[in-house]
Amino acid sequence: xxxxxxxxxxxxxxxxxxxxxxxxxxxxxxxxxxxxxxxxxxxxxxxxxxxxxxxxxxxxxxxxxxxxxxxxxxxxxxxxxxxxxxxxxxxxxxxxxxxxxxxxxxxxxxxxxxxxxxxxxxxxxxxxxxxxxxxxxxxxxxxxxxxxxxxxxxxxxxxxxxxxxxxxxxxxxxxxxxxxxxxxxxxxxxxxxxxxxxxxxxxxxxxxxxxxxxxxxxxxxxxxxxxxxxxxxxxxxxxxxxxxxxxxxxxxxxxxxxxxxxxxxxxxxxxxxxxxxxxxxxxxxxxxxxxxxxxxxxxxxxxxxxxxxxxxxxx
Amino acid sequence: xxxxxxxxxxxxxxxxxxxxxxxxxxxxxxxxxxxxxxxxxxxxxxxxxxxxxxxxxxxxxxxxxxxxxxxxxxxxxxxxxxxxxxxxxxxxxxxxxxxxxxxxxxxxxxxxxxxxxxxxxxxxxxxxxxxxxxxxxxxxxxxxxxxxxxxxxxxxxxxxxxxxxxxxxxxxxxxxxxxxxxxxxxxxxxxxxxxxxxxxxxxxxxxxxxxxxxxxxxxxxxxxxxxxxxxxxxxxxxxxxxxxxxxxxxxxxxxxxxxxxxxxxxxxxxxxxxxxxxxxxxxxxxxxxxxxxxxxxxxxxxxxxxxxxxxxxxxxxxx
Amino acid sequence: xxxxxxxxxxxxxxxxxxxxxxxxxxxxxxxxxxxxxxxxxxxxxxxxxxxxxxxxxxxxxxxxxxxxxxxxxxxxxxxxxxxxxxxxxxxxxxxxxxxxxxxxxxxxxxxxxxxxxxxxxxxxxxxxxxxxxxxxxxxxxxxxxxxxxxxxxxxxxxxxxxxxxxxxxxxxxxxxxxxxxxxxxxxxxxxxxxxxxxxxxxxxxxxxxxxxxxxxxxxxxxxxxxxxxxxxxxxxxxxxxxxxxxxxxxxxxxxxxxxxxxxxxxxxxxxxxxxxxxxxxxxxxxxxxxxxxxxxxxxxxxxxxxxxxxxxxxxxx
Numbered sequence: 001x002x003x004x005x006x007x008x009x010x011x012x013x014x015x016x017x018x019x020x021x022x023x024x025x026x027x028x029x030x031x032x033x034x035x036x037x038x039x040x041x042x043x044x045x046x047x048x049x050x051x052x053x054x055x056x057x058x059x060x061x062x063x064x065x066x067x068x069x070x071x072x073x074x075x076x077x078x079x080x081x082x083x084x085x086x087x088x089x090x091x092x093x094x095x096x097x098x099x100x101x102x103x104x105x106x107x108x109x110x111x112x113x114x115x116x117x118x119x120x121x122x123x124x125x126x127x128x129x130x131x132x133x134x135x136x137x138x139x140x141x142x143x144x145x146x147x148x149x150x151x152x153x154x155x156x157x158x159x160x161x162x163x164x165x166x167x168x169x170x171x172x173x174x175x176x177x178x179x180x181x182x183x184x185x186x187x188x189x190x191x192x193x194x195x196x197x198x199x200x201x202x203x204x205x206x207x208x209x210x211x212x213x214x215x216x217x218x219x220x221x222x223x224x225x226x227x228x229x230x231x232x233x234x235x236x237x238x239x240x241x242x243x244x245x246x247x248x249x250x251x252x253x254x255x256x257x258x259x260x261x262x263x264x265x266x267x268x269x270x271x272x273x274x275x276x277x278x279x280x281x282x283x284x285x286x287x288x289x290x291x292x293x294x295x296x297x298x299x300x301x302x303x304x305x306x307x308x309x310x311x312x313x314x315x
Numbered sequence: 316x317x318x319x320x321x322x323x324x325x326x327x328x329x330x331x332x333x334x335x336x337x338x339x340x341x342x343x344x345x346x347x348x349x350x351x352x353x354x355x356x357x358x359x360x361x362x363x364x365x366x367x368x369x370x371x372x373x374x375x376x377x378x379x380x381x382x383x384x385x386x387x388x389x390x391x392x393x394x395x396x397x398x399x400x401x402x403x404x405x406x407x408x409x410x411x412x413x414x415x416x417x418x419x420x421x422x423x424x425x426x427x428x429x430x431x432x433x434x435x436x437x438x439x440x441x442x443x444x445x446x447x448x449x450x451x452x453x454x455x456x457x458x459x460x461x462x463x464x465x466x467x468x469x470x471x472x473x474x475x476x477x478x479x480x481x482x483x484x485x486x487x488x489x490x491x492x493x494x495x496x497x498x499x500x501x502x503x504x505x506x507x508x509x510x511x512x513x514x515x516x517x518x519x520x521x522x523x524x525x526x527x528x529x530x531x532x533x534x535x536x537x538x539x540x541x542x543x544x545x546x547x548x549x550x551x552x553x554x555x556x557x558x559x560x561x562x563x564x565x566x567x568x569x570x571x572x573x574x575x576x577x578x579x580x581x582x583x584x585x586x587x588x589x590x591x592x593x594x595x596x597x598x599x600x601x602x603x604x605x606x607x608x609x610x611x612x613x614x615x616x617x618x619x620x621x622x623x624x625x626x627x628x629x630x631x632x633x634x
Numbered sequence: 635x636x637x638x639x640x641x642x643x644x645x646x647x648x649x650x651x652x653x654x655x656x657x658x659x660x661x662x663x664x665x666x667x668x669x670x671x672x673x674x675x676x677x678x679x680x681x682x683x684x685x686x687x688x689x690x691x692x693x694x695x696x697x698x699x700x701x702x703x704x705x706x707x708x709x710x711x712x713x714x715x716x717x718x719x720x721x722x723x724x725x726x727x728x729x730x731x732x733x734x735x736x737x738x739x740x741x742x743x744x745x746x747x748x749x750x751x752x753x754x755x756x757x758x759x760x761x762x763x764x765x766x767x768x769x770x771x772x773x774x775x776x777x778x779x780x781x782x783x784x785x786x787x788x789x790x791x792x793x794x795x796x797x798x799x800x801x802x803x804x805x806x807x808x809x810x811x812x813x814x815x816x817x818x819x820x821x822x823x824x825x826x827x828x829x830x831x832x833x834x835x836x837x838x839x840x841x842x843x844x845x846x847x848x849x850x851x852x853x854x855x856x857x858x859x860x861x862x863x864x865x866x867x868x869x870x871x872x873x874x875x876x877x878x879x880x881x882x883x884x885x886x887x888x889x890x891x892x893x894x895x896x897x898x899x900x901x902x903x904x905x906x907x908x909x910x911x912x913x914x915x916x917x918x919x920x921x922x923x924x925x926x927x928x929x930x931x932x933x934x935x936x937x938x939x940x941x942x943x944x945x946x947x948x949x950x951x
Contacts (some may be wrong), residue, residue, distance in 0.1 A: 006465075010468050012467060013469050014468075014469045014473065017469055018473060021473075021503070025485065029485040030486070093411075098409065101446070115944070128496070137670075138612065138615065138616075139612060142557065142612045143604070143607075143608045143611075144565055144567055144568075144608070147564075147583065147607065150583075150587070150604065158595070211733060211735060211738040211739045212738065212742075215693060215740070215801075216741070217473040217695060218693060218726065218731045218733075218805075219725065219756065219804070219805075220696055220722045220724075220725040220726030220753065220756055220757055221722065221756060221856070222719070230744075230817070232740050233741075233743050233744070234742070237743075248474040249474075251477075252477060255476070255477075255480075256565060256569075260587070265647065270477075271569060273484070274480065274484045274570065275570070281487065282480070282481050283481060285477070286478065286480075286481045289477045290472075290473055290474055290478075293472055294472055297472050307743065309743060309745075309790060310743075310788070310790045312788075
């Protein structure tokens with residue numbers, strides 16, 4: 001089975017798994033399935049419950065429910081949130097953009113911020129500065145992301161008053177947005193950078209022992225040349241794979257950061273949904289997040305294939 | 316076992332790194348000089364620094380472990396006892412009191428037990444599952460290998476925290492749910508590493524002769540391959556614990572952890588949501604956060620120390 | 635031992651290499667040889683005798699924990715005294731090296747053309763297109779019919795034999811006067827080895843490159859080398875020209891090596907080569923020598939020149 005076919009099957013399988021999970025979880029959970037599907041703490045009378053039961057198709061056999069679920073999905077209908085009185089898809093779409101924006105920017109910044117020092121640290125691991133940076137990044141990566149956010153908020157916003165502490169913007173202008181997003185992006189980037197640093201460092205340490213690095217020196221390259229022309233390209237391959245995983249991880253971290261910084265993205269939405277037990281919203285959010293992670297993985301795989309010729313075959 | 320094999324796992328500290336290193340990097344025969352690794356002076360300096368780190372990590376960890384085992388020795392009072400709420404640090408209450416009036420220092424000390432238990436338990440589950448899957452996959456190869464690895468890849472893609480959030484919202488949050496779910500979602504990198512080691516060990520002379528002698532697969536896996544994997548599993552286990560602790564802290568922040576058991580994450584959650592942050596009560600939210608960070612660092616340092624020791628053994632064998 | 639023809643291109647005098655570590659390992663205990671212009675000298679010996687170390691020492695490619703003593707004169711300059719910057723000028727341009735395991739020596743993520751063109755870009759600061767064109771030309775000279783296609787290939791797409799020839803092309807791109815070949819035929823099948831041999835012969839004849847050939851394949855060496863130096867446990871025990879050595883080996887170790895060839899009887903030398911951290915006293919070969927005397931255990935023999943050859947053995951005082 002060729003590599004590409006295998007990958008495609010893997011992604012399809014993941015897609016199927018995600019959809020099945022999304023379908024079965026509310027139906028398997030203890031309690032009244034209707035409640036599971038509309039959310040608790042929603043006051044409905046008995047007859048409305050019955051109506052909903054038929055509407056949601058809970059009295060129909062399982063495969064029919066699955067069918068209708070899938071067709072709903074294809075029509076981008078993710079259900080209705082009774083708490084917020086709006087279709088889930090709409091709500092998510094609304095808030096998703098912001099979260100994607102700041103996660104996306106953080107991933108890129110984090111990769112740059114972490115990779116370069118990581119490469120240098122891997123090249124000369126005994127240097128004092130590299131050790132100290134290494135320790136600093138280890139510490140950072142061991143901190144729960146929201147705690148880091150709390151500290152940042154405390155120092156930069158409350159104490160120093162440099163940055164606002166709430167919301168995405170005061171007025172919908174680019175400066176205001178940047179001002180507000182600065183701290184959250186900082187926190188996420190630092191967190192992502194710490195992971196990238198450690199991986200790049202380990203990767204460079206491994207790669208510089210390889211024969212091609214010695215051969216590059218034999219061709220007459222000096223240290224900088226070997227590092228930047230040869231080792232880095234090989235060493236950054238794991239980072240690319242990691243970017244995809246990172247995306248999923250950062251997305252989860254973003255939820256917490258949004259809560260801390262009171263940003264109106266998916267994070268606060270989900271938190272509200274947890275508190276209010278708004279299950280349709282939670283499920284819709286999970287589906288969307290999982291699909292985004294899947295897409296990120298596919299993109300990373302594509303990027304990897306572009307860069308590493310070992311997984312390709314001659315045309 | 317060749318030193319190349321030891322180096323194949325890389326010396327990164329975050330566990331996700333090793334899990335996602337592409338297959339292409341696991342070369343079977345890397346040309347290496349048969350030279351000793353470091354000069355005497357340099358190796359002493361390096362050993363010193365690493366040794367210091369390792370010692371520091373062990374010491375710190377021992378402290379937290381002690382805190383978890385014997386909280387009553389360190390805590391001034393019972394964490395359930397109520398005093399005046401929202402008090403600032405004073406001589407009676409070194410870290411003040413929270414919104415209900417519990418002494419924060421006592422809560423902190425007792426919280427160690429919960430956080431660390433959840434971390435270790437979840438890590439145990441994930442390491443067990445990962446080892447078994449990795450062993451079977453690496454030993455039997457063929458279709459089983461493809462299936463298991465495909466399954467691993469698929470599970471790897473699903474974002475854990477959102478899934479746990481969804482599950483946690485439905486089910487009543489309890490430690491009996493948190494631990495298995497956390498464990499069930501983080502075995503991928505252990506499985507990958509175990510599989511690659513098993514693949515190598517499978518070709519070793521003693522394994523081949525055991526197969527020739529007709530021992531059952533289960534016996535070979537248990538008594539020939541498994542003991543040789545321990546030194547790889549140990550750092551993975553530690554790193555998995557660190558990761559599980561952070562995940563637990565994150566989940567309890569959202570209120571999805573057991574309410575009856577106050578871990579450090581729950582303390583942070585209460586501090587934030589019950590006005591501790593707004594009112595600038597650093598004595599409430601800083602200590603648990605710092606404790607989590609320090610505890611995770613200590614575990615990570617120990618895991619890192621194991622990895623480097625494993626490298627040293629592998630290199631020393633060659634001269 | 636002085637080279638026969640022409641001026642001396644490379645002269646190694648009493649080169650000592652040791653590695654600091656938990657135990658100090660003396661990889662080379664004072665070897666001396668020289669190579670003339672366009673001459674091919676072969677270093678033969680068992681694994682672990684220090685042949686590769688010598689090669690890497692000449693180009694200063696040893697890891698930082700190594701200590702080198704002695705003189706390595708290349709065209710009059712002592713390479714061991716040059717700064718790293720000056721050394722980078724010489725590597726690749728005046729002295730080239732090809733490693734065993736060519737598939738690993740080439741960087742997997744860059745195309746063949748890129749890697750062949752690299753020495754041109756670094757040393758002669760040529761532009762990318764021009765360098766690539768020259769790389770294609772070099773491949774054509776080697777005999778690759780569709781050189782333009784191979785330029786865009788990657789090492790992982792090609793076989794070991796092809797990669798070895800690409801490696802030779804890359805190392806000889808700038809026409810170095812000395813090429814060091816560190817076990818070039820290792821891991822290649824017979825057809826590839828004969829192609830390799832043809833390639834090296836071509837270099838010798840057409841480009842007049844001097845060659846330091848390191849190998850343990852005696853038949854290969856016999857066909858290619860002008861002179862042969864036999865190494866054992868970090869020392870040279872015999873140097874002679876190729877025909878003299880193969881017809882009439884003087885040192886017991888050389889005799890043993892030749893006897894172990896399949897056509898001569900396949901008789902192995904008993905015992906194992908000694909660890910370099912603690913070599914035997916006196917003559918290092920004495921534990922395995924069938925002709926040892928009491929003197930061999932106590933005193934260390936010198937390399938004595940007689941008649942165009944040199945031997946390190948008490949049999950020839």
